[in-house]
Amino acid sequence: TQLLEQSPQFLSIQEGENLTVYCNSSSVFSSLQWYRQEPGEGPVLLVTVVTGGEVKKLKRLTFQFGDARKDSSLHITAAQPGDTGLYLCAGDRYGGSQGNLIFGKGTKLSVKP
């Protein structure tokens, strides 16, 4: 059983379209991180959300943490080819007191020019 479910698994869109990626769980997380990974490289941290209901914006990317801290979403406005990559959500259940994050399997995004 996957603790963090991400959807969709694959997304192929045209440049300029909007998209939303979801990360859902039945467990409560003290914080949740979003990462982007390009082929052959390690994941790069995009944002950390901590408070239930929190919304964070990073240029065209908007991240939201659910009120109950069990789910999160990533919305990209006017996607560009440079947004292509694997988007991973990762949850911390222990408030930083333990060193492991629980990762979703990722959403593979392809943005065509």
Place this chain on the structure above:
Amino acid sequence: KAGVTQTPRYLIKTRGQQVTLSCSPISGHRSVSWYQQTPGQGLQFLFEYFSETQRNKGNFPGRFSGRQFSNSRSEMNVSTLELGDSALYLCASSLRSRRGGYNEQFFGPGTRLTVL
């Protein structure tokens, strides 16, 4: 500040051999976590080292082991390699303190291990 470095970047081994991977964390980071990434399972937690002690361990067999040195550098070892061990092995460092805080992890580029 230099990022997390991992060596080697690529490795090809045969079944039954053993392998050692190395990770140098970001300066000042004392926690190093190791993950295995495969297309089918995604990222799975192997273990975490903090102050030279293994603090947490994932659900992997005893063939997977690691250690951390006094300068926070870490190594992981896989003995008696199996075909299923082919994966990208990622190391992540963080500022984790005993008091908690946000567990933001910073990843290295990974070591791509292929077992033939």
